Amino acid sequence: MSSDSLFKFARIAGVASLMATAGLLSACQVKPLYAVSTGVTQKLSEVSFSDAGSRVGQEVRNQLIFIAGRGAGETKTPKYTVDLSVSAGTAGVLYLPSSDTSGAGRTSVTAAFTLKDAVTGKVLKSGSRSVTSLVDFPTQEFAKHRAILNSEDRAAREVAEMVAADIAAALSR
Template identity: 90%
Template sequence: MSSDSLFKFARIAGVASLVAVAGLLSACQVRPLYAVSTGVTQKLSEVSFSDVGTRVSQEVRNQLVFIAGRGAGETKTPKYNVVLSVTSGTGGVLYLPSSDTSAAGRTTVTASFTLKDIGTGKVLKSGSRSVTSLVDFPTQEFAKQRAILNSEDKAAREVAEMIAADIAAALSR
């Protein structure tokens, strides 16, 4: 095989590879989850959230209302409803035998949710998300309680963000 024909073959192979890559890239369907063209922002603003009982579950609900309404509050005309169930707990992990206390701990917030279409009653998405937030326990009792509250709030915000992303993905279909 001559070097001229080898050069032509390499050139044709290069052009064919370029066309194949362009074809693959044109089939790509990646788009931003909250893009205006997807309608997710509008659908999220039509989601209502069930009332909950504990302080931590109220934190999760408040964050979800804020995310869904983009700061505008709860919708007056919901088309979708999310039923929430939230549990939380804090425990020590570094036991200090000299003082019979823990120096650090972790707070775990777990939230289960079910997204339903109000008109049809059809379940669009259900799931459970869990977040663990680490916390240092100061020696003062008030400071320790404040640290636990901050840890619960942080975990509640993170759980709400994950649930909001799940809801947005379900509504984008």
């Protein structure tokens, strides 16, 4: 094979691969999850959330209502319902033998949810999300209690965002 025919072959192969890549990329359709054209924003505003059984559960619920309603509050006529179960716990992880206490800990918040059609009761999505938030334990008891509450609130906000994303993805289908 001469260098001229080799150059011609390489050029044809390059053009062919460029055309194939362009064809593959044109088949990709990436849309924002909350795009108006998908209708997810409207569907999210029609979601109702079950009552909470704890303070952390209420934090998760409140955040979900805020995300779903875009700050407008909970819908009066839900087309979808979410059964929500939230658990939380804090444990020490950095043991200090000199004072027989923990200097740091981690708070875990887990939210299990089931998204249903309000009319038929058909389950559209169910799942569970968990978030761990780290916390330092000060020596003063009130400050320690306040640090744990703040850690629970941070984890509750994060787990609510994950659950909201799962619900939005299920409603976009």
